Amino acid sequence: MIExxxxxxxxxxxxxxxxxxxxxxxxxxxxxxxxxxxxxAAAAAFTGFGAATICAVVVYVDTERxxxxxxxxxTRDRLAALAQVLLALTGAVVVLVSWAERRREExxxxxxxxxxxxxxxxxxxxxxxxxxxxxxLEWFSLCLYILVxxxxxxxxxxxxxxxxxxxxGFGSAVLLFGAALVYGATGELGFSQIAAAEAGGDAFLxxxxxxxxxxxxxxxxxxxxxxxxxxxxxxxxxxVTAFMSAATKIAxxxxxxxxxxxxxxxxxxTWTIAVAVLAVISLAWGNLAALAQSDVxxxxxxxxxxxxxxxxxxxxxxxxxxAESLLFYLVPYAAMSVGAFAVVAARERELxxxxxxxxxxxxxxxxxxxxxxxxVFMLGMAGFPxxxxxxxxxxxxxxxxxxxxxxxxxxxxxxxALSLAYYLNVVRWVYMRTGPELRVAPAGGSPPRDSALxxxxxxxxxxxxxxxxxxxxxxxxxxxxxxxxxx
Amino acid sequence: MLTTSxxxxxxxxxxxxxxxxxxxxxxxxxxxxxxxxxxxLWIVAAGRFDFDDPALQLGTSRxxxxxxxxxxxxxFYGFSLxxxxxxxxxxxxxxxxxxWVGRDRPRxxHALMLLLTGAVVATFAAQxxxxxxxxxxxxxxxxxxxVGVWGGARRIAATLTFVVYTxxxxxxxxxxxxxYGVTQGTFSLQEPGTSANxxxxxxxxxxxxxKAPLFPLHGWLPLAYREAPVEVAAVLSAIVxxxxxxxxxxxxxxxxxxxxxxxxxxxxxLSAAGLVYGSLLAFRAPDLxxxxxxxSLAQMGLITLGLFALNDLGLSGAVLQSxxxxxxxxxxxxxxxxxxxxxxxxxxxxxxxxxxxxxxxATVLLTAxxxxxxxxxxxxxxxxxxxxxxxxxxxxxxxxVVALAIVLAAMYTLRLISAVLHVRPGPAVRDEALDLRPVxxxxxxxxxxxxxALSVWPALVSESAFWRGTPAAIxxxxx
Numbered sequence: 001m002i003e004x005x006x007x008x009x010x011x012x013x014x015x016x017x018x019x020x021x022x023x024x025x026x027x028x029x030x031x032x033x034x035x036x037x038x039x040x041a042a043a044a045a046f047t048g049f050g051a052a053t054i055c056a057v058v059v060y061v062d063t064e065r066x067x068x069x070x071x072x073x074x075t076r077d078r079l080a081a082l083a084q085v086l087l088a089l090t091g092a093v094v095v096l097v098s099w100a101e102r103r104r105e106e107x108x109x110x111x112x113x114x115x116x117x118x119x120x121x122x123x124x125x126x127x128x129x130x131x132x133x134x135x136x137l138e139w140f141s142l143c144l145y146i147l148v149x150x151x152x153x154x155x156x157x158x159x160x161x162x163x164x165x166x167x168x169g170f171g172s173a174v175l176l177f178g179a180a181l182v183y184g185a186t187g188e189l190g191f192s193q194i195a196a197a198e199a200g201g202d203a204f205l206x207x208x209x210x211x212x213x214x215x216x217x218x219x220x221x222x223x224x225x226x227x228x229x230x231x232x233x234x235x236x237x238x239x240v241t242a243f244m245s246a247a248t249k250i251a252x253x254x255x256x257x258x259x260x261x262x263x264x265x266x267x268x269x270t271w272t273i274a275v276a277v278l279a280v281i282s283l284a285w286g287n288l289a290a291l292a293q294s295d296v297x298x299x300x301x302x303x304x305x306x307x308x309x310x311x312x313x314x315x316x317x318x319x320x321x322x323a324e325s326l327l328f329y330l331v332p333y334a335a336m337s338v339g340a341f342a343v344v345a346a347r348e349r350e351l352x353x354x355x356x357x358x359x360x361x362x363x364x365x366x367x368x369x370x371x372x373x374x375x376v377f378m379l380g381m382a383g384f385p386x387x388x389x390x391x392x393x394x395x396x397x398x399x400x401x402x403x404x405x406x407x408x409x410x411x412x413x414x415x416x417a418l419s420l421a422y423y424l425n426v427v428r429w430v431y432m433r434t435g436p437e438l439r440v441a442p443a444g445g446s447p448p449r450d451s452a453l454x455x456x457x458x459x460x461x462x463x464x465x466x467x468x469x470x471x472x473x474x475x476x477x478x479x480x481x482x483x484x485x486x487x
Numbered sequence: 488m489l490t491t492s493x494x495x496x497x498x499x500x501x502x503x504x505x506x507x508x509x510x511x512x513x514x515x516x517x518x519x520x521x522x523x524x525x526x527x528l529w530i531v532a533a534g535r536f537d538f539d540d541p542a543l544q545l546g547t548s549r550x551x552x553x554x555x556x557x558x559x560x561x562x563f564y565g566f567s568l569x570x571x572x573x574x575x576x577x578x579x580x581x582x583x584x585x586x587w588v589g590r591d592r593p594r595x596x597h598a599l600m601l602l603l604t605g606a607v608v609a610t611f612a613a614q615x616x617x618x619x620x621x622x623x624x625x626x627x628x629x630x631x632x633x634v635g636v637w638g639g640a641r642r643i644a645a646t647l648t649f650v651v652y653t654x655x656x657x658x659x660x661x662x663x664x665x666x667y668g669v670t671q672g673t674f675s676l677q678e679p680g681t682s683a684n685x686x687x688x689x690x691x692x693x694x695x696x697x698k699a700p701l702f703p704l705h706g707w708l709p710l711a712y713r714e715a716p717v718e719v720a721a722v723l724s725a726i727v728x729x730x731x732x733x734x735x736x737x738x739x740x741x742x743x744x745x746x747x748x749x750x751x752x753x754x755x756x757l758s759a760a761g762l763v764y765g766s767l768l769a770f771r772a773p774d775l776x777x778x779x780x781x782x783s784l785a786q787m788g789l790i791t792l793g794l795f796a797l798n799d800l801g802l803s804g805a806v807l808q809s810x811x812x813x814x815x816x817x818x819x820x821x822x823x824x825x826x827x828x829x830x831x832x833x834x835x836x837x838x839x840x841x842x843x844x845x846x847x848x849a850t851v852l853l854t855a856x857x858x859x860x861x862x863x864x865x866x867x868x869x870x871x872x873x874x875x876x877x878x879x880x881x882x883x884x885x886x887x888v889v890a891l892a893i894v895l896a897a898m899y900t901l902r903l904i905s906a907v908l909h910v911r912p913g914p915a916v917r918d919e920a921l922d923l924r925p926v927x928x929x930x931x932x933x934x935x936x937x938x939x940a941l942s943v944w945p946a947l948v949s950e951s952a953f954w955r956g957t958p959a960a961i962x963x964x965x966x
Contacts, residue, residue, distance in 0.1 A: 385624045394555075472552045
C-alpha cells in the first residue's frame with residue numbers, strides 16, 4: 001500500500017474548475033464544427049470562471065483559520081480566497097468583453113488560454129512556498145504571452161507578445177534567482193519556514209528579497225520595472241489588455257503582500273522602504289508619462305502603473321490596515337480598469353481603428369451609455385467621490401498616515417492632482433469636443449450589436465459606484481482576509 | 488428624514504430627467520417642477536425648525552464606514568438652514584431661466600443642474616467631515632460639464648483653470664481630512680475635538696479660500712464667470728462660493744482655535760485687500776459679467792472679514808450677507824443674461840439707453856442694483872453694517888476698509904446701471920429689443936421680493952442664524 005498525502009480538494013477546487021473549463025474549450029476547438037466552437041468555448045470559460053467564483057466563496061466562508069495544503073506548497077486562507085473571487089469575477093467579465101471580438105478562427109484556443117491563465121493566477125495567489133510561487137507565475141505568464149500575440153494578423157500584437165515574452169522572461173529569471181538566494185540563505189522554501197529560519201542580516205537573504213520584489217514588480221508593472229507595459233497594453237487584443245490590467249495586478253499585488261508579510265517579517269524595515277520607493281517612482285513616472293499620451297490604451301497603461309504605485313503605498317504601510325486597504329482598493333480598481341478597456345474595445349469595434357483620444361470625440365452624445373460609463377471610470381480612477389476609487393484612495397492614505405508614512409500621503413495626493421489632468425482630458429474629449437468636424441463615428445450607422453459587452457460595462461459601473469456606498473461590507477471582507485496574515 | 492429627502496429629491500429628479508424620454512420642453516419643465524418642489528420641501532423644513540434650539544435639528548445619522556468612524560450624518564443649524572434655503576431658491580431660479588432660454592441637450596443639462604442642487608444642499612447639511620468632502624467634490628462633477636459643454640467660446644480654458652484651482656484646493660483638503668480624521672479617530676463633526684496642527688488647518692483654509700474665492704486665489708474666477716452659461720455663473724457665485732463660508736463656520740473656526748488665532752491677522756488683511764481689489768476691478772471691468780464677477784470677489788472678501796472678526800456681530804453679519812449676496816448675485820447674473828440675450832453682447836461700450844421704452848427692465852435692474860450697492864435700509868446694508876461693527880474689534884482700519892468698499896460698491900453698481908439703462912443708446916441695442924417678458928419677470932420677482940422682505944426684516948436671518956444670538960459660541964465652545 002502506497003501512502004498518498006491527503007489533499008484538500010476544496011482548496012484546490014477554484015483552480016481545478018478553471019482547468020476543466022480550459023480543457024473543455026480546447027476540446028471544442030478540435031471536436032465540434034466551426035460554427036459551434038465559439039459559443040461552446042466561451043460558455044465553457046464563462047462557466048469555469050463562474051464555478052471558480054462559487055468555489056472560492058465557499059473556501060472563504062469555510063476557512064476560519066489559515067491552513068496549508070500539501071505540506072506548505074499552497075496556503076488555504078481568506079486572503080487567497082478573496083483574491084480568487086476577484087480574479088474569477090474579472091475573468092468572467094473579460095469573457096463577456098471578448099465575445100464580440102472580431103476574429104475569424106481559433107476561438108477555442110483563445111478561451112482555453114484565458115481559462116488556463118485564470119487557473120494559473122488562482123493557483124499563484126495561494127502559493128505557500130517559493131516553488132509554487134514560481135510555478136504559478138510561469139503558468140499564467142506563459143498563457144498571457146500567447147494571448148498578447150493572439151491577433152497574428154496585426155504586427156503590433158506580435159511585437160507586443162515578443163516584448164512581453166522577453167521582458168517577462170527576464171522578470172521571472174530575476175524572481176527565480178532571488179528565490180534561489182533566499183533558499184541558499186535559509187535552506188527553506190516555505191514562506192513561514194523562511195521567516196522561522198531567522199537568517200536576519202544575511203546579505204544573501206537581503207539580495208534575494210530584493211530580487212523577489214523586483215520580479216514581482218515586473219508583473220504588477222511598478223516603475224522602474226514597467227517598460228513593457230505601455231507597448232504590451234497597446235498591442236495586445238483589447239480584451240486581453242483588460243484581463244491583464246486587472247487580473248495580473250490583483251495576483252501580483254496579493255502575492256507580494258503575502259510573501260513580504262509571511263516570509264520576511266524580520267526584514268520589514270528594509271522592504272517597507274523598498275516598496276515605498278517603488279510606489280513613489282511608479283506614481284511619478286506613471287502619471288507624468290500618461291500626460292503625454294494620445295493613444296487611449298497607452299494612457300490607461302500608464303494610469304495602471306500609477307495605480308500600482310497607490311497600491312504599493314498600502315503594502316509599504318506594512319500593517320494589517322494597509323493590507324485591508326490594498327484588498328479594498330483592488331475591487332473598484334479591477335472594475336474600473338476592465339470597464340475602461342471594455343469601452344475602448346467597443347469604440348475600437350465601431351470605428352475599426354486604434355482608439356486615440358480624438359476618436360473618443362462625441363462618444364458621450366452618440367453612445368450615451370458608454371460615455372457615462374467611461375466618465376464614471378475616469379472619475380473613479382482619479383479618486384472622485386461617488387465612486388469606490390475614492391474610498392480606495394482614502395483607505396490607502398489613512399493606512400499610510402496611521403503607519404507614520406505621512407510623506408507617502410503627500411506624494412499620493414500630489415500624484416492624484418497630476419492624474420486629474422489626463423483623466424479629465426478623456427472626459428473632455430468624450431463630451432466637449434462635439435460638432436460635425438469631430439463626428440468620427442460612421443454617419444447614421446448604429447454601433448454593432450454587442451449586448452455582452454454592454455452587460456460587462458454595466459457590471460463594472462455597478463461595482464465602481466456600489467463599492468462607494470457599500471464600502472463597509474467590502475472593507476469587512478477585506479479585513480477578515482487581512483487578519484489571517486501574520487502581522 | 489426631511490434633510491435626507493431634501494438631498495435626495497433633486498438627485499432622484501436628476502435621474503428621472505436623464506432617463507425619461509420626454510420632449511425637450513417637458514424635460515426642462517419636469518426639472519423646474521422638481522426644483523420648485525425642493526423649495527416647497529425646504530419651506531416645510533424651515534417650518535419645523537426651532538430657531539431657539541442650539542442643537543442640530545432635522546438630523547439623521549447612520550453608520551457608513553464604522554472602522555474609520557465615517558458616518559452619514561446630516562442636519563441643520565440655523566445658519567446652514569438659511570444657506571440651504573438660498574440654495575434651493577437660487578437653483579430653482581437658475582433652472583427656470585434655463586427652461587426659458589431653452590438650453591441645448593436639455594436632458595443632460597437639467598439632470599446636471601439638479602445633481603448640482605443636491606450636492607450643494609448635501610454640503611450644507613453634512614455633519615461628517617468625509618460626507619462634507621464627498622458633497623464638496625460632487626459639486627465639481629456637474630459644474631465641470633456644465634461649464635465645459637454649455638459655456639461660451641473659451642469654455643475649455645475656463646473649465647481647465649477652474650478645475651485645476653479647485654482640485655488643487657480640494658486635494659489639500661483631502662490630505663487634511665485624512666490627517667484630522669485619523670488622529671481624532673472619527674470624522675463626525677458632532678464629536679468634540681480640536682486640533683492645533685497648522686498644516687491640517689492650512690489644508691482646509693486654502694481649499695475654502697479657493698472655492699470662495701478669496702484674494703489672491705481667485706485666478707479661476709474671471710474666466711469661469713464669463714464663460715459659464717449665465718445661470719451656472721449665478722449658481723457658482725451665489726451658492727457654490729457659500730460652501731466655503733459653511734466650511735469656515737463648521738470646520739475651520741470651531742476645530743482649529745489656535746491656528747485660527749495665529750492666522751486671523753493674515754486672513755483679515757487678505758480679505759480686506761480682496762475687498763478693495765475686487766471692487767476696483769469691478770469698477771474697471773469692460774463688460775457686465777466682469778462687474779458682477781469681480782463684485783462677487785469683493786463680497787466674499789467682505790464675508791470673510793465678518794467671519795474672522797470672530798465675534799457675534801461679525802459672524803451674524805457674515806451669514807446675513809451670504810444669504811443676501813446669493814440672492815443679489817443671482818438676480819444680477821440673470822439680468823445680465825437677459826440683457827446679453829437682447830443685445831448679443833455684454834460690452835459696456837455697446838450698451839446703453841435701454842431704459843427708454845423698457846420700464847420693467849429699468850425698474851427691476853434699478854431695484855436690484857440699489858440693494859447690491861447696499862443703500863441704507865437694504866439687507867446688504869444691514870449685513871455690511873454688522874460686519875463693519877464686528878470687525879471694528881479687530882482694528883478700526885478694517886472698518887474703514889469696509890466703509891470704503893461700500894462707496895466703491897456704489898461706484899461700480901451705478902456704473903453698470905447707467906451703462907445699461909442710461910447714456911446714449913449703444914450700437915448693440917436695437918429698437919426692437921423687448922422689455923422683460925412676463926416669464927422673465929416671474930423668475931426675477933420672487934428673488935427681488937425675498938430681498939425686499941429681508942431688507943424689511945434682516946433680523947429674520949441674522950438673529951436666527953446662531954442659537955440665542957450667540958454665534959461666537961461656535962468659536963469658543965464645542966458645538
